[in-house]
Amino acid sequence: MEGVIDADTRALLSADGALDWCVTEFVRVVDARLPPRVFLRHCPELAEAGTAGPLTPTATPVTLQLLGSDPAALAANAEQAITLGATRLDLNFGCPAKMVNRHDGGASLLRTPVRVGRAVAAVAEVAAARGATVSAKLRLGFDDRRVALACALAAEAGGAHELVVHARTRREGYRPPAHWEWVAKIRAAVSAPVVVNGDIWTLEAYWKARTLSGCDDVMLGRGMLADPWLARRIRHWQASGGERLAATPWSARAEVLCHYAARKQAAGMAEKFIVSLLKQWLNIMRGRDAEAAARFTALRRETALAPLLAGLAHPATEPATYPAPTPA
Structure with a gap:
């Protein structure tokens, strides 16, 4: 891959x-x-x-x-x-x-x-x-x-x-x-x-x-x-023996994405590349999870890392008041 x-x-x-x-x-x-x-x-x-x-x-x-x-x-x-x-x-x-x-x-x-x-x-x-x-x-x-x-x-x-x-x-x-x-x-x-x-x-x-x-x-x-x-x-x-786990919560998905971004930041990767990689991953998630789809729609035009991470970390149980995209 x-x-x-x-x-x-x-x-x-x-x-x-x-x-x-x-x-x-x-x-x-x-x-x-x-x-x-x-x-x-x-x-x-x-x-x-x-x-x-x-x-x-x-x-x-x-x-x-x-x-x-x-x-x-x-x-x-x-x-x-x-x-x-x-x-x-x-x-x-x-x-x-x-x-x-x-x-x-x-x-x-x-x-x-x-x-x-x-x-x-x-x-x-x-x-x-x-x-x-x-x-x-x-x-x-x-x-x-x-x-x-x-x-x-x-x-x-x-x-x-x-x-x-x-x-x-x-x-x-x-x-x-x-x-x-x-x-x-x-x-x-x-x-x-x-x-x-x-x-x-x-x-x-x-x-x-x-x-x-x-x-x-x-x-x-x-x-x-x-x-x-x-x-x-x-x-x-x-x-x-056949017991099913509950659906993966948005908080768990967001945690993985945010930790991924933190690793890339620590390695010195440029912010624009981190943003691109996070969107790529979120795009794969959205086909199988309604919350991920909503986040992707709200954040797809975001170009700055901080507001993108804020949008990912926003609790799913609260109103979806995502930050407005940063002007290009």
């Missing part, structure tokens, strides 16, 4: 301990071994990595993701990442962005299963020699699903210890529905564990995705941004 899941977001969303692991934004690999600063920018957790690899502040493991198509370059950068402390690597064959695909990255490789296999094999060879593991993030194909199984089998044959499958093709992008039932075909064809991904916004969607795919595990993406309690909600339901 480029531009969204940075170290601060990982720290905040994993703070309650409900996530098994997190994944970084992708490190773009072209034809050269990247310097350590690039990996540390994408995964600051590497700076304090021990034998368990990079961890969030609450000890949730962090997987470092690579995106590229050249096996030799991917292998060289996998070695660099492992030298810096990474113990879990993921290869991105799922990014649907046109710019990425035009430059032979992400989902573009799904048109040719043998290329998926070669990329995985190159990284897996390095990882195996250094005690690290490799997973692959896939979709159900590029334009259609004709080679979906072949891509999954190629990734497994290349040495992927786990497959994460977004249940749509690249052409389908993020348009609903996600075809969770199709992931079941991949799961039946491979021996490696398969994790289902795509459109898991709620507890009900989690259960439906697991049921239709047959997968034991799911990957949460935009759903965790829309509802920061989603993983906690799933864990509680599992542990309690």
Whole structure:
């Protein structure tokens, strides 16, 4: 999730301990071994990595993701990442962005299963020699699903210890529905564990995705941004034998957003960029929460950070007297 899941977001969303692991934004690999600063920018957790690899502040493991198509370059950068402390690597064959695909990255490789296999094999060879593991993030194909199984089998044959499958093709992008039932075909064809991904916004969607795919595990993406309690909600339901948590209150959503802003301020990020990132996150929240939608509508033209934070923190139980937008 480029531009969204940075170290601060990982720290905040994993703070309650409900996530098994997190994944970084992708490190773009072209034809050269990247310097350590690039990996540390994408995964600051590497700076304090021990034998368990990079961890969030609450000890949730962090997987470092690579995106590229050249096996030799991917292998060289996998070695660099492992030298810096990474113990879990993921290869991105799922990014649907046109710019990425035009430059032979992400989902573009799904048109040719043998290329998926070669990329995985190159990284897996390095990882195996250094005690690290490799997973692959896939979709159900590029334009259609004709080679979906072949891509999954190629990734497994290349040495992927786990497959994460977004249940749509690249052409389908993020348009609903996600075809969770199709992931079941991949799961039946491979021996490696398969994790289902795509459109898991709620507890009900989690259960439906697991049921239709047959997968034991799911990957949460935009759903965790829309509802920061989603993983906690799933864990509680599992542990309690079916008891449901109450809806995530606005105060909890606002707390995450305000803490995110505070982290960015402490890091010296320019105010205009913090404002943009907060609006981006709030925009994802608003599709699933009426209060978030109301805040977004009221604050979408705000350009200054202080009044934006004030508008976010305003109690939901009081009249919605949001501050007027600051003139541009």
